[in-house]
Amino acid sequence: MNEAFRDKVDISLTVNGEPVEARVPAGQHLTDFLRLELGLTGAHASCEHGVCGACTVQVDGAPIRGCLMLAPQADGAEVWTVEGLSDTDAIKDLQEAFVARNALQCGFCTPGMLVAAKDLLSRGGIPSRQEIREHMSGNYCRCTGYEAIVDAVETVARARAGKGAA
């Protein structure tokens, strides 16, 4: 093992709106930092090579693979996880739509799915089903077959557009 890899790095960031200061191993990825150091177990480690999307969290407004970002790279960043997005009701309509449509089964992909869907919905308008499918294609779900997820996202997009017009 490389000595440089063993080094610790001091970081300062906000997570779910709260300031966090920590001394982390230089090689620790953001998902491990959130899970192991902060106890935020909503983002899941699954493939750990950036394919499955189960670890997706929001960093500085964008959906990010927590397994492809090192914790030291998050120094100064604003990080939101499913826990914070839940506590602030930021995605309440989306979560309710997922439950109503049964757009989750085992729930392991769900926190990442929600962050990915939030990103699409934040662009406004009503995306087509194929656009929703393309956007969500970085997030793997083995349980649902995706249709319920597409339905839930589409429902929220329509509801939000309706509200905006009213």
Added chain:
Amino acid sequence: MTIEFGNPDRPNSYIGKTVPRPNAGRLVQGRGRYVDDIVLPRMVHVAFVRSPFAHARIAGIDANEAKSVKGVLRVFTGQDIAEVCTPWVAVLAHLKGLKSPPEYPIAVDRACWVGEPVAAVVATSRAAAEDGAALIDVDYDPLPVVTDMMSALDAETPVLHEDMGDNLAFRRLHEAGDIEAAFKSAHKVVSTRFRTARHTGVTLEPRSILVDWNPAEGQLTAYHATQAPHMMQTVLAEHLSVPESRVRVICGDVGGSYGIKVHVYPDEVATAAIAKIMSRPVKFVADRLESFTTDIHARDHEIEARIAVEEDGSITAMDIDDWTAIGAYSVYPRTSAIEGNQVVNLCGGPYDFKNYRAQTTVVFQNKTPTCQYRAVGHPIAVAITEGLVDQAAAELGMDPVEIRRRNMFRDDAYPVTSPANMRFEGLSHHASMNKLMELMDYDGLRAEQAELRKAGIHRGIGIASFIELTNPSPFMYGIGGARISAQDGCTVRMDPDGSVVALSGVTEQGQGTEAMLSQIVAEGVGVSPDKVRVITGDTQVTPYGGGTWASRGAGIGGEAALQSARALRESILTVAAAMLQTEQSRLDIRDGQVVDAATGESRMPLEELGRIVYFRGDTLPKGLPRELVQTRHFITSDYPFAFTNGVQASYLEVDIETGVVKLLKHWCVEDCGRIINPQLVDEQIRGGIVQGLGGALFEEIHYDADGQLLNGSMADYLVPMAAEMPDMVVGHVETPTKESLLGAKGAGEAGTAGAPAAVMNAINDALRPRGAQVTEMPFTPERILRALGVLED
């Protein structure tokens, strides 16, 4: 007591309605509790050193350098673990001749596949354990490997397990009627070679286990991502020499299973053994490469098959020669011969014909062991059967729907026994086909297909009828000697405030078990589903049961829940009748109230009855039974399995320039008997279909000739993602089983069973005008271009 299922306005009519899943709200907030989320005091982590060779003798293990890594506490070899844990042999007595050698949690002197555990490193963090594992120096002497299936039994092929004598694990031949005469006199005979690729389940949550051993209490506690907590309790008790009453398996949230998490894995048992040796909690969570190399694989089959038909399309005979290679060991305790056995049992399933011969040959090889994965054997048997039927139809110039209608068992023919000796209580092939035709507008779609073909667009329509084995009795495993429960139980209790707790032996893997049980218990007792708290997945508190496998949760666990709920209702009414000075038969429970059965008028809230029973029992007549907790168990006994049926259709477009298949739409009509929650059933079907579509188009584990797994990452082993998947239309026919009051059969595997065959038939329907055909899954662009003759080298 019966329930008027036919009357949607009956009181407490929760069975048959879509109600929300009680656990979904938690999961969308990231408040799930999966094994890797659990942290215990003094917890350590284990990482495994795994064989880089498909077959090698272990000449020595040097752990000195690993032990010097900061955080590394101990290193274990196979011998170390063998001192506290006995090996297992995965055979079943009713699969005559099945053989497999003893398997140890960590290889003792020989590794037999790439990924087999060879040593374990325990450290204070997972990272340190991995660093330590990388520094273990294992001295391997490579041995000759067996990798090819079809030559595994050849005289010049080395024998993988010397003590076994040869590489044959199991062979079964089933014959009915006069197969040779039928083929000799047939109007047409169609022969085809099929291949299904080696798959794995790719659960998003990797296999995970956290085991604690408390020597002061003699208690082993395993937090385990599993489908069968009681089976694991029994296995850990037996192999670690602890009484079953002192082994507690807790199965909280599980991140996907599909059959992958119903087996005994060497590394997981080793983790338990290490916890027992170290007397502290030990966590093991597989990484993604470990998932690919050590989760069970499945579906690696090669099949020669032929069908004989008359001029009018009548099927007279089928002849199936199935081969499968199961890796280095039969997997404990379900064994790896079941999949081949299922192919023998299920081929030809929907059809009424007389002459049937099927043989499965199951061989060992130096690859990851295969075992039961969602829809075990069904996708293979359905692909063979439906592929042959379509080809026969094409030979006869007959419509694929018409040939099926001419051969499917009549809907009024039941009970019947199939040529494979499967007994069907009641199926609905024709009603299902009729419904499918309506849903998909078959004739309209054919017209559209013909129109587009003129424009050079190659679309195909594929149909696949199927049967699905659900609600297994002990005939599946128990009679073979496996300690796998086909029975399941439920305890239902009324608490003082009138709310109800149900403890069930079946587990929640995300399919909606808790919602399904809450609806059944709600209706059975007479309260609303939100008043029912369902507890699953803890062997210390739930009745002993089988868990989740072979689509048994609703049919078996659901019936146990219904019977226990009805029993609790009777107990409540016994007390209520005494309190209200009336006859029990005049009372009912509706929406949490004891009511007058005739008028529905409220007589007493359950809360008041609870107050009296729990706190003022002195006011009730002495000797009055007041058991507000009831347990019932259920097991099927009239039929070995409750078969279901259905039919799927795929509509797709093949780009004949690139060989790329675009799925346009998919339909499934299925008959799982009584539907408890329509939304949950539909989503089981959809999820199952997509798993089948993955097998049809993308999924294939590749090995080289040395037994090296070549695509052990999610970037290389392709799974279905949202963009490529179609919308799916799901319809139902309901033929409840008469074996239970509930009447439910399974629905979890129907989608996976039929989807690959529907896609295969649709692709071949699209390619037929070009004289091309594909029968080797997955149907990659390369295979399609080869079939078209575009690629030839």
